[in-house]
Amino acid sequence: MTSISNVSCFNEARRVAIFGGTHGNEMSGITLVNLWIKNGKEIQRKGVETKPFITNPRAVEKCTRYVDTDLNRAFTTENLSAPSGDDLPYEVKRAQQINEIFGPKGSPDAYDVIFDLHNTTSNMGCTLILESSKDHFNLQMMHYIKKAIAPDSCPVLLTEHPLLKYSTSRSVAKHPIGLEVGPQPQGVLRSNIFESMRVVLKHALDFIELFNEGLEFPPCSVDVFRVWDKMDYPRDTNGNIIAMVHPNLQDCDWEPLNPGDPMFQMFDGTTVRYEGVGTVYPTFINEAAYYEKQQAFVTTRRETLVAGAIKKA
Ligand SMILES: CC(=O)N[C@@H](CC(=O)O)C(=O)O
Numbered sequence: 001m002t003s004i005s006n007v008s009c010f011n012e013a014r015r016v017a018i019f020g021g022t023h024g025n026e027m028s029g030i031t032l033v034n035l036w037i038k039n040g041k042e043i044q045r046k047g048v049e050t051k052p053f054i055t056n057p058r059a060v061e062k063c064t065r066y067v068d069t070d071l072n073r074a075f076t077t078e079n080l081s082a083p084s085g086d087d088l089p090y091e092v093k094r095a096q097q098i099n100e101i102f103g104p105k106g107s108p109d110a111y112d113v114i115f116d117l118h119n120t121t122s123n124m125g126c127t128l129i130l131e132s133s134k135d136h137f138n139l140q141m142m143h144y145i146k147k148a149i150a151p152d153s154c155p156v157l158l159t160e161h162p163l164l165k166y167s168t169s170r171s172v173a174k175h176p177i178g179l180e181v182g183p184q185p186q187g188v189l190r191s192n193i194f195e196s197m198r199v200v201l202k203h204a205l206d207f208i209e210l211f212n213e214g215l216e217f218p219p220c221s222v223d224v225f226r227v228w229d230k231m232d233y234p235r236d237t238n239g240n241i242i243a244m245v246h247p248n249l250q251d252c253d254w255e256p257l258n259p260g261d262p263m264f265q266m267f268d269g270t271t272v273r274y275e276g277v278g279t280v281y282p283t284f285i286n287e288a289a290y291y292e293k294q295q296a297f298v299t300t301r302r303e304t305l306v307a308g309a310i311k312k313a
């Protein structure tokens with residue numbers, strides 16, 4: 001990226017990948033990517049090479065989140081530089097292969113954009129996941145998508161956080177974008193969820209085409225929800241949960257949670273209230289895959305980011 005006056009210039013986004021099956025039981029992305037591997041007409045755009053790709057085929061085959069370890073946590077420098085060998089967990093080997101094809105992560109040879117398609121059991125709607133508040137290309141794209149799908153909404157989750165950020169499959173790209181659509185049970189396809197994922201991706205690819213054609217995007221602002229904290233279920237000394245998400249909180253992703261509001265319901269009916277400071281916006285509420293991660297939901301805070309003008313270099 002270079003800066004001429006107030007416009008940031010980025011290289012053409014010529015190499016774009018669409019990942020499905022980073023988690024093998026999240027069916028919308030898997031189904032779309034398999035459709036597009038058979039016939040890619042829908043994802044073709046002028047001046048863009050778009051590659052649909054199944055990232056964790058063994059997990060997809062078993063319809064499970066992962067085989068040995070979570071692929072969407074595996075793209076650490078340590079894993080990517082580990083001497084390859086048969087003793088490595090399957091997903092670590094796979095991360096190394098993906099890094100070879102689409103990276104290397106952090107290098108000029110890396111893919112320009114990777115869309116990573118996920119589903120959640122939470123009521124998050126159609127959420128865009130942004131990894132860096134400084135990625136003006138992605139901010140502009142997200143602004144474009146939000147405008148295009150209005151009056152439907154499309155929240156942006158910013159995962160930039162000193163402790164809670166993780167090493168995703170998409171992170172090998174220069175501009176990583178997660179798409180998280182729910183609610184959809186694991187292993188299940190729901191037409192509404194499938195279609196909203198497809199529509200967001202259509203607008204995203206349209207944006208890339210316009211950008212590559214040389215259109216300049218003026219400065220804009222984007223409302224985001226920045227990851228703040230993770231909240232675990234109350235547990236006994238053996239680590240077993242002793243409460244559920246409170247009915248007042250269940251399905252209320254992106255709605256304000258204030259100090260004193262109900263958060264968990266103990267099995268005897270007692271209410272556990274939120275005791276943090278100030279208003280937060282919970283999301284990933286009661287996500288099935290997060291029980292093993294000791295996470296009942298994440299809290300976020302609202303923020304407005306400014307994206308500078310961008311155009312093709
Ligand atoms: C439910 C789920 O898998 N969510 C994704 C979020 C992301 O892609 O950043 C994950 O935990 O990897």
Ligand SMILES: [Zn+2]
Nearest residue numbers: 023026118119
């Ligand atoms: Zn996922």
